[in-house]
Amino acid sequence: MSPGEPLLEVTNLTVDSGSARLVRGIGFTVARGERVGVIGESGSGKSLTALACLGLLDDGLRPGGSVRLAGVEFDLLGASDRQLSAIRGKRVGMVFQEPMTALNPVQRVGSQITEGMRLHGTRPTRRVADEAAVELLDRLRLPAPRQAARSFPHQLSGGQRQRGVLGIALSNDPDLLICDEPTTALDVTVQKEITDLIVGDCEERGTAVLFISHDLALVSSVCHRVLVMYGGRIVESGPADRVLSAPKHPYTRALLAACDLTPGSRARAIPGVVPAPKDLPAGCGFSNRCAYADEQCAAPPEPTGEKPDDTVACWHHDALPAWPSAAESPDRDRTEPAHCGKAVDSELLLSTQGLTRRYQGRRTGLFGKRPTFRALEPIDLDLRAGQRVGVVGESGAGKSTLLRLLAGLDRPSDGGVRYFGRADGPSGGAGSRLQVVFQDPMGSLDPRLRVREIIAEPLPARRSAAARERVSELLTAVGLPEEAGERYPHQLSGGQRQRIAIARALAPEPAVLLADEPVSALDVSVRAEVLDLLRTATTEREMALCVISHDLGVIRYLCDTVLVLRDGRLVESGTVESVWEAPRHPYTKQLLGAVPRMRY
Amino acid sequence: MSHVVRRTATLLVSVVVASFVVFAFLAVLPGNAAEVALGTNATPAAVARLSREFGTDRPLLVQYADWAQGLLHGDFGTSYVTHEAIGPRIANRFAVTVWLVAGGMLVALLLALPAGVLAAAWHRTGRGALLSGLSQVGIAVPAFLAGILLVYAFAVRVGALPAGGYTPLAEDPQDWARHLVLPWLSLGLVQGAVLTRYVRSALLSVQRQDFMRTARAKGVRRWAALCRHGLPNAAIPVVTVLGLQLSNLLVGAIVVERVFVIPGLGDLLLRGVQDRDLLLVQGVVVVLVVAVLVVNLVTDLLYRVLDPRLRSR
Numbered sequence: 001m002s003p004g005e006p007l008l009e010v011t012n013l014t015v016d017s018g019s020a021r022l023v024r025g026i027g028f029t030v031a032r033g034e035r036v037g038v039i040g041e042s043g044s045g046k047s048l049t050a051l052a053c054l055g056l057l058d059d060g061l062r063p064g065g066s067v068r069l070a071g072v073e074f075d076l077l078g079a080s081d082r083q084l085s086a087i088r089g090k091r092v093g094m095v096f097q098e099p100m101t102a103l104n105p106v107q108r109v110g111s112q113i114t115e116g117m118r119l120h121g122t123r124p125t126r127r128v129a130d131e132a133a134v135e136l137l138d139r140l141r142l143p144a145p146r147q148a149a150r151s152f153p154h155q156l157s158g159g160q161r162q163r164g165v166l167g168i169a170l171s172n173d174p175d176l177l178i179c180d181e182p183t184t185a186l187d188v189t190v191q192k193e194i195t196d197l198i199v200g201d202c203e204e205r206g207t208a209v210l211f212i213s214h215d216l217a218l219v220s221s222v223c224h225r226v227l228v229m230y231g232g233r234i235v236e237s238g239p240a241d242r243v244l245s246a247p248k249h250p251y252t253r254a255l256l257a258a259c260d261l262t263p264g265s266r267a268r269a270i271p272g273v274v275p276a277p278k279d280l281p282a283g284c285g286f287s288n289r290c291a292y293a294d295e296q297c298a299a300p301p302e303p304t305g306e307k308p309d310d311t312v313a314c315w316h317h318d319a320l321p322a323w324p325s326a327a328e329s330p331d332r333d334r335t336e337p338a339h340c341g342k343a344v345d346s347e348l349l350l351s352t353q354g355l356t357r358r359y360q361g362r363r364t365g366l367f368g369k370r371p372t373f374r375a376l377e378p379i380d381l382d383l384r385a386g387q388r389v390g391v392v393g394e395s396g397a398g399k400s401t402l403l404r405l406l407a408g409l410d411r412p413s414d415g416g417v418r419y420f421g422r423a424d425g426p427s428g429g430a431g432s433r434l435q436v437v438f439q440d441p442m443g444s445l446d447p448r449l450r451v452r453e454i455i456a457e458p459l460p461a462r463r464s465a466a467a468r469e470r471v472s473e474l475l476t477a478v479g480l481p482e483e484a485g486e487r488y489p490h491q492l493s494g495g496q497r498q499r500i501a502i503a504r505a506l507a508p509e510p511a512v513l514l515a516d517e518p519v520s521a522l523d524v525s526v527r528a529e530v531l532d533l534l535r536t537a538t539t540e541r542e543m544a545l546c547v548i549s550h551d552l553g554v555i556r557y558l559c560d561t562v563l564v565l566r567d568g569r570l571v572e573s574g575t576v577e578s579v580w581e582a583p584r585h586p587y588t589k590q591l592l593g594a595v596p597r598m599r600y
Numbered sequence: 601m602s603h604v605v606r607r608t609a610t611l612l613v614s615v616v617v618a619s620f621v622v623f624a625f626l627a628v629l630p631g632n633a634a635e636v637a638l639g640t641n642a643t644p645a646a647v648a649r650l651s652r653e654f655g656t657d658r659p660l661l662v663q664y665a666d667w668a669q670g671l672l673h674g675d676f677g678t679s680y681v682t683h684e685a686i687g688p689r690i691a692n693r694f695a696v697t698v699w700l701v702a703g704g705m706l707v708a709l710l711l712a713l714p715a716g717v718l719a720a721a722w723h724r725t726g727r728g729a730l731l732s733g734l735s736q737v738g739i740a741v742p743a744f745l746a747g748i749l750l751v752y753a754f755a756v757r758v759g760a761l762p763a764g765g766y767t768p769l770a771e772d773p774q775d776w777a778r779h780l781v782l783p784w785l786s787l788g789l790v791q792g793a794v795l796t797r798y799v800r801s802a803l804l805s806v807q808r809q810d811f812m813r814t815a816r817a818k819g820v821r822r823w824a825a826l827c828r829h830g831l832p833n834a835a836i837p838v839v840t841v842l843g844l845q846l847s848n849l850l851v852g853a854i855v856v857e858r859v860f861v862i863p864g865l866g867d868l869l870l871r872g873v874q875d876r877d878l879l880l881v882q883g884v885v886v887v888l889v890v891a892v893l894v895v896n897l898v899t900d901l902l903y904r905v906l907d908p909r910l911r912s913r
Binding site: 054056059081082085086087088089090093094096098101102103104105106107112115116119120152154165168169171 | 724809810811813814815816817818819820821822828829832833836906907908909
C-alpha cells in the first residue's frame with residue numbers, strides 16, 4: 001500500500017430498507033491515525049454508516065456503494081461473512097453506545113476479550129491471551145484488572161463495562177476503531193475518562209478513530225476532522241476547527257445555535273422535526289427546515305469545496321451571512337426576567353425537613369442483619385413560587401429518589417415534605433397543584449389514549465366543553481397544531497411527545513412542576529424548544545420548577561438555583577452563577593471540569 | 601449456599617402440605633376402605649369392625665400422622681384391596697416411568713435444540729417458515745394420537761418394533777430399548793415441537809441484543825455467535841419451559857403407558873382408581889407430586905448455574 005492511501009475509503013454508500021433509502025450516497029475517507037467525527041441527530045444515518053462498513057447491518061437493510069480498507073483486496077460491502085469476520089475485531093474494532101448491554105451477561109469479561117484474540121490467532125495460547133487481557137484492562141486503567149477479568153458484566157459499573165467493551169475492540173491492536181456514541185449513556189466524569197482514554201491510547205498506537213456522536217462539544221474535543229450528517233447525507237465536512245468555528249451549511253449553523261446553552265442567551269431550536277426517511281424532501285434534505293431554502297434546493301446539492309476533505313453540500317453556502325450572524329446565533333442580549341430576587345420572598349410552596357430515604361438490602365445470611373443503603377441523606381430544601389431549582393449529580397446520587405419523594409411517589413424513611421404549608425402529602429387537594437414530567441416521553445404516555453385525552457386526564461371534568469377548550473389552549477401553548485390532539489403518542493416524534501407530557505402537566509395549572517431529565521431523550525435540535533417551553537411556563541405563571549438532570553448545561557440554562565448531590569448527600573447548593581463561577585466543593589469542581597467544551 | 605438451604609426447606613414444607621391435601625381429598629370421598637373391601641352387601645357391623653381393623657375409624661389427623669410417618673420410612677402401607685405392600689409396587693413402577701420420561705425428554709431436546717437454532721437462524725426465510733409450521737403441527741397433535749400413529753406406522757405397517765409391552769432393562773437391554781422407542785418418540789416428538797418454538801423465540805430475542813453485535817464485531821461468525829453467545833443466554837428462558845414440560849411429561853406418561861401397555865406409575869394409578877384402592881392412589885399421587893416439586897427445585901437451582909446475575913444475589 002502507498003503511504004498516501006487512506007485507511008478507510010467509503011464511496012457512494014447507500015443503505016436501503018425495503019421502503020426507504022436511509023443513507024443516500026455518502027463518501028469519505030479516514031487516514032491512518034486520523035480521528036474523524038460523525039455528527040448527526042437520530043435518523044441522520046450515522047450509526048448505519050458505521051455498521052454498513054463492517055457488514056453488521058440488520059437483516060432487513062441492504063447496503064450499496066463501496067467500502068475499501070487499506071491492505072484488503074476486496075470491497076467490504078460485497079464480501080462474505082467469512083471474509084468480513086477476518087477483518088472485524090482484527091483490523092477494525094468497534095465500541096457501542098450501551099455498555100450495560102454490549103457485553104454478554106453470562107460470560108466473564110476476560111474471556112470475552114480473549115475470545116477475539118484467540119479467534120484471530122494473535123496470541124498463541126489461552127494462557128498468553130488471558131495475561132494479555134489483564135494487561136489490556138490495566139492499560140485501560142481499570143482498577144484491579146485481574147479481578148475485573150474474572151468478573152461478570154453485572155458486577156462492574158457502567159464505566160468499567162465500557163472499558164471492557166473497549167478492551168474487546170482494542171484486543172488485536174486494530175488500525176481503525178469505530179466508536180458509536182461510546183459515552184452517551186455514561187456520567188460526565190466517566191465520559192471524560194473514557195474519551196481521554198480513547199484519544200490517548202489511539203494517539204499512542206496510531207489507531208485511526210471514526211467517532212460517532214450527537215454531542216458537538218465532545219466531537220470537537222476528540223476529532224481532527226468532522227462530517228456532519230443530516231437525512232442520510234453528509235451536508236458538511238472539514239477540519240473540526242473550521243466546521244465548528246466557521247460552519248458553512250445552514251444545518252451545521254442551526255445545530256451549533258441549538259447546542260449553545262450559554263446562560264443569558266436563548267438557544268435557538270431548529271424549526272420542525274427531523275423527518276422520517278420517507279418524508280425527506282427530494283432535493284436538499286434540510287430544505288423544509290432551512291431559512292435560506294428556495295426553488296433551487298429542490299435539486300440535491302453536491303458536496304463542493306476547495307479540498308476533497310473540506311466540503312459543504314448547499315446551493316447557497318456562498319450567499320449566507322458571516323458566522324456568527326445575528327439571525328442564527330443565540331441572541332445573547334436577551335434580558336432575563338428578574339426572578340432570582342423575587343423568589344426569596346414569594347410564597348413557600350414546598351419544603352422538606354430532614355427528608356431521608358434508606359433502602360433495606362437483602363439478608364446476607366439466614367439470621368444476618370439486612371444491610372441498609374442510604375439513597376438520600378437528610379436534606380432540607382425550600383421551593384418558592386417562581387423559583388427554578390436544578391438538581392445535578394451522577395447516577396446513584398439520589399436525584400430521582402429526591403424527585404420521587406417530592407412528588408409523593410415514594411415514602412420517606414425519615415422527615416417529610418410540607419406542601420403549600422400543610423404536611424398532608426401531595427394527594428387530595430394538593431395533587432393537581434403538583435405535576436411531574438418524566439424522562440421518557442414514550443413510556444410515560446398511555447399508548448392507547450389520544451393526545452387530547454392524555455392532556456385532559458388531570459382536568460376535573462375531562463369530557464366537558466371547557467376541558468376541550470383548555471386542551472386546545474395547551475396544545476397551542478406547547479407549539480403543537482390543533483390536529484395533534486387527535487393523534488396517538490406513537491404517531492408523534494420524541495420532541496412532540498415530550499411537549500405533550502409538559503402540556504399534560506400544565507393542564508391543571510400546577511403551582512409546582514417537577515421534571516426528571518426532561519430533555520435527555522431528545523435530539524439537540526428540539527432540546528432548546530422544550531427547555532424554553534419549561535422556562536416560559538414558569539416565568540409566566542409564577543410556577544416553581546424543580547428539574548433533575550445529569551446535564552449541567554441544561555441546569556445552567558434553565559435554573560437559578562442548583563443543588564449538587566453525590567452519593568445521596570447534598571454537597572453544594574447556591575445560585576447557578578455563583579456555583580459555576582466559584583464552585584466550592586471539590587466534587588462540583590470535578591463535575592464542571594468534566595463537561596466537554598467546544599474547543600473552537 | 602443459603603439459597604439452596606432455603607429452597608430445600610421450601611420444598612419440604614410443600615411436600616408436607618401437598619401430602620396432606622392429597623390425603624384429605626381422598627379421605628372425604630364417599631365410600632371408605634372397609635365398605636369397598638366388603639362390597640355392597642356388607643352389614644354396618646361388619647363395616648365398623650373392619651374399619652377398626654384398618655384404623656379408618658380414627659380422627660383424620662391421627663390417620664394422616666400415621667400414614668405420613670410411614671411415608672418417612674418409605675412405608676406406603678398395605679393395600680386394603682390386594683393386601684400387598686404398596687411401597688415396593690410403586691418403586692418398581694416408578695423406575696419404568698422415569699425411563700419413559702427421561703427418554704421422552706431426551707428425544708424432545710435432541711429434536712428441539714437443532715430445530716430451534718435452525719428456525720431462528722433461518723427466520724424470515726422459507727426454510728424457517730417450514731420449520732415453524734412443522735412445529736406448529738407437532739404442538740397440535742396430542743401425545744396419545746402420536747402414539748397410535750407411530751404404532752400404526754412402525755409396528756403394524758413396517759413391523760419393525762413391538763406395538764406394546766415392556767421388558768425390564770436388567771433382563772434384556774436390547775429388548776427394553778425396542779419396547780421403549782415408540783413411547784419415547786410419541787412423548788418426545790410433541791414436547792420437542794413445543795420446545796422448538798421456545799428455543800426459536802428465545803434465540804430470536806437474544807439475537808436482537810447488543811452483545812450479539814459485539815460478538816460479531818470482534819469477528820465471530822454468524823453461526824458461531826448464535827451457538828456460543830446466543831444459546832447460553834437463550835437457555836435461561838428455555839430451562840423454565842423445560843421444567844414445566846417435565847411435569848407435563850409425567851402426566852403425559854400416564855396416557856402413553858396406557859397406549860403402549862407399559863407397566864409404569866400411570867398404569868398403576870389407573871388400576872388403583874378402578875379397584876377403588878385409595879391407599880394405592882394416595883401413594884402414587886404423592887410420589888408424582890414430590891417428583892414435580894423436585895423437578896421445580898432442580899430447575900430453580902439450574903438458573904443460578906446458567907445465570908451469574910442470580911448467583912450474586
